[in-house]
Amino acid sequence: xxxxxxxxxxxxxxxxxxxxxxxxxxxxxxxxxxxxxxxxxxxxxxxxxxxxxxxxxxxxxxxxxxxxxxxxxxxxxxxxxxxxxxxxxxxxxxxxxxxxxxxxxxxxxxxxxxxxxxxxxxxxxxxxxxxxxxxxxxxxxxxxxxxxxxxxxxxxxxxxxxxxxxxxxxxxxxxxxxxxxxxxxxxxxxxxxxxxxxxxxxxxxxxxxxxxxxxxxxxxxxxxxxxxxxxxxxxxxxxxxxxxxxxxxxxxxxxxxxxxxxxxxxxxxxxxxxxxxxxx
Ligand SMILES: NC(=O)c1ccc[n+]([C@@H]2O[C@H](COP(=O)([O-])OP(=O)(O)OC[C@H]3O[C@@H](n4cnc5c(N)ncnc54)[C@H](OP(=O)(O)O)[C@@H]3O)[C@@H](O)[C@H]2O)c1
Numbered sequence: 001x002x003x004x005x006x007x008x009x010x011x012x013x014x015x016x017x018x019x020x021x022x023x024x025x026x027x028x029x030x031x032x033x034x035x036x037x038x039x040x041x042x043x044x045x046x047x048x049x050x051x052x053x054x055x056x057x058x059x060x061x062x063x064x065x066x067x068x069x070x071x072x073x074x075x076x077x078x079x080x081x082x083x084x085x086x087x088x089x090x091x092x093x094x095x096x097x098x099x100x101x102x103x104x105x106x107x108x109x110x111x112x113x114x115x116x117x118x119x120x121x122x123x124x125x126x127x128x129x130x131x132x133x134x135x136x137x138x139x140x141x142x143x144x145x146x147x148x149x150x151x152x153x154x155x156x157x158x159x160x161x162x163x164x165x166x167x168x169x170x171x172x173x174x175x176x177x178x179x180x181x182x183x184x185x186x187x188x189x190x191x192x193x194x195x196x197x198x199x200x201x202x203x204x205x206x207x208x209x210x211x212x213x214x215x216x217x218x219x220x221x222x223x224x225x226x227x228x229x230x231x232x233x234x235x236x237x238x239x240x241x242x243x244x245x246x247x248x249x250x251x252x253x254x255x256x257x258x259x260x261x262x263x264x265x266x267x268x269x270x271x272x273x274x275x276x277x278x279x280x
Contacts, residue, residue, distance in 0.1 A: 002026040002061050003178055004088075006049060007068035008034065011137045012094060015171035016066055016178075017042065023179060030058045052078040059086035064178050066092045069116040076115060080123045090126040090184070092177045093117055094170070097133040097189050097252065105241025108234050117187070128177040129187040133252065136164035136192060136271045139205060140278045141230055147205065147279045152214035156223035158199040160246040163191040166266040169257045176260050188256050193265045195251040198243075201268060208272035209279050 003020065007013040008029035017039060020027050027042045034044035045058035049071040059065075065088050071079045083091065095113040098106040121127040143153045170190055177183040196204070199215060206213040218226065220240060228236050257265040272279075 001063050002028065003064045003066070004058055004062040005029045005066045006047075006055075007031060007066075007070070007094070008039075008044065010068065011135070011167035012170045012174070013066065013068065015167045016174050019168075019171055019175045020178070023175075025179070028058055028062065030055065049079060050075045052082045055079065055082050056086075059083060059088065062086055062088055064088070064090040064092070066094070066174055066178065067116070067120070068094050069096075069113045071116060073115060076119045080119055083125070084123065088125065090128070090178075091120045092128045092130065092174050093120055094174075095129045095131045095187075097131050097191070099129075099131055099187075100189060103241070103245055105238055105245070109238055126184050128183045128185070130170060130173060130177070130190055131187060132165050132170050132190040133192075133254075134162040134164050135170075136166045136266075136268060137275075138164070139201060139272070140275060142227065143202070143205070144278045146226075147209075147213055150214075151211060152216055153198075153202050154216045154218045154223065154226050155198050155202075156218045156220055156240070157243040157247050158215055158217060159197045160243040161195045161197050161249070161251045162201075162246065163193070163195050163251040163253045164201065164268055164271070165190055165192040165257070166271045169261070169265045172261045172263075173257060183260065188260070189252065189254040190256050191252060191254045191265070192271075193253065193257075193267055195253055196268055204269045205272045205279055207269060208276045211280075 003025050005013050005016050009031040030045045030047035032048050034046055047054040047058050052075055095117050098109045099113050117129045146153050202213050
């Protein structure tokens with residue numbers, strides 16, 4: 001069976017590629033700027049989901065696609081057409097837990113991902129929607145520079161809670177969806193193993209690098225200036241609303257990673273130890 005992994009340079013896509021290596025499947029990968037040296041054992045194609053014609057060659061003869069939800073509203077129908085024309089049968093969509101939430105601040109992200117989920121499901125593909133909560137990897141994007149440079153993290157809401165999930169666990173579920181029919185048609189919420197405040201998360205990173213890390217409480221204006229350096233404005237609004245809200249309750253902890261893969265999701269400490277070099 002020929003499988004196409006989009007977003008190959010991203011954390012989830014690259015982990016799926018590694019986990020598929022010894023399955024005997026014929027794996028192809030797309031990203032906007034592929035590095036052919038990275039995976040000499042598979043075919044990589046320079047393709048952009050927002051320019052669906054650039055996907056055509058990669059899609060030839062592909063039965064199953066792992067799809068990042070980056071296709072925008074006006075390119076989605078053409079992306080669907082390209083996959084249909086190529087004879088794709090199954091599509092695993094990387095979506096978000098926000099599709100299950102009702103607070104007004106998630107609306108932008110929720111609708112963006114629901115459009116992709118619905119376009120796939122309503123076009124007759126066998127659709128599997130993976131709906132992860134916060135990625136553990138966000139700590140690298142949000143905090144690694146601050147930790148490397150000052151051994152401190154600025155937080156507007158230190159008691160905000162998430163259940164961060166490792167890319168490898170999302171990828172393990174995706175691999176199950178690719179290689180079996182067990183998850184066909186399902187929409188699956190995926191989280192890490194426990195609800196942790198941001199203060200806890202920083203503490204676990206500190207433990208992983210064996211160095212103290214301070215926390216500076218920021219006003220929302222200060223936080224917007226700091227996090228605006230690594231986030232587009234639409235996500236900045238979403239995250240400020242979400243982080244404030246998440247101080248009021250524990251994060252959802254879903255059993256799906258364990259139920260589907262048979263292993264406990266990777267703990268935040270183990271994740272931080274595996275990625276300690278990013279913070280040093
Ligand atoms: N971060 C979270 O906490 C979180 C939680 C739940 C769901 N998600 C969802 O998971 C997905 C990935 O998030 P992420 O934080 O991992 O993002 P990311 O690291 O910034 O992006 C991952 C991959 O997506 C591709 N990509 C990004 N922008 C693109 C565009 N405009 N057109 C085509 N491809 C694009 C990139 O592919 P190239 O290699 O081609 O550049 C990249 O390899 C998003 O849909 C996000 O909403 C994220």
